[in-house]
Amino acid sequence: MSDIKVIVLVGSLRAASINRQIAELAVEAAPQGVTLELFDRLGELPFYNEDIDNDDVVEPVVALRGAAAEADAALVVTPEYNGSIPGVLKNAIDWLSRPFGDSALKGKPLAVVGAALGQYGGVWAHDETRKSFGIAGPRVVEDLKLSIPAKSLDGRHPRENAEVAASLRDIVGKLVAEVG
Template sequence: MSDINVLTLVGSLRAASVNRQLAELAAESAPDGVTVTVYDGLGDLPHYNEDLDTEDAPAPVVALRAAAAQADAALVVTPEYNGSIPGVLKNAIDWLSRPYGNGALKDKPLAVIGSALGQYGGVWAHDETRKSFGIAGPRVVESLKLSVPSTTFDGKHPRENSEVSAAVRDVVGKLAAEVG
């Protein structure tokens, strides 16, 4: 593997969220030749509105689409809000799915991981995220999964958990191997 760029989208806007920490861990522990970039602009996106989706699309939309276009793969790290996808992430999916059939992540490999309260670690949100992105155009790698209950970390950064660290590194490495 060499020169593989993985764009990471985080479904939580909270600076100290466990999911942001998992994204940081992915960036820190990426295999040689793989660069993981955590995208920080999801909170700046306007709600998807086809009337705004023109040649003069808002700057945050242009920036997201450009980052996605430059990526070879995408890693989505998300919590579960009320049993589903956080609104900010669903909004990003909607922007990235356009133009219909030719979005910036079309046919690129994508994996979904994350953490949430409860014993299943956000599995519902992860499944819904995979489904939505699958419709939006990326090639969702269904076998790459990691759903961790946030209680696993006991207030510590995920990098302090060797099993989680190894699992995140494994997901990133396998995702990079999917780049064709």
């Protein structure tokens, strides 16, 4: 089997966010022959507007769509903002959903994980993210779930929590196994 590429999208722009740390842990824990590439430019995307989605679309959108097209799968790591998807991630979903019916992630396996401050670890945002991506074109792998209550990490990096690290490795392995 040739090398497998997984694009990683993080729904938080904050440099020290727990979700960024989870994404970095996933990159570190990638099995041999698998490359997880963190696309770190979601904050550069303009708000989706069909009027500017044309042959002259801005470079950050071209870069996002290109990275998604080159990927074999996608891992989304997101917090929950006000009970839902962070705006920056929803905007990326909107850009990635086009062209309608033929998006860069069409048919590719996608998993959603993350952490949030609430007692359920962002379950609502993760469910909404799965729903939106499911409409946008990827093949959402519904049973790959990890919603971590941030307080359960006790202020430590997720890699210091053996259960979280093992769960994340398992999810990445199962996501990769979904690549056809």
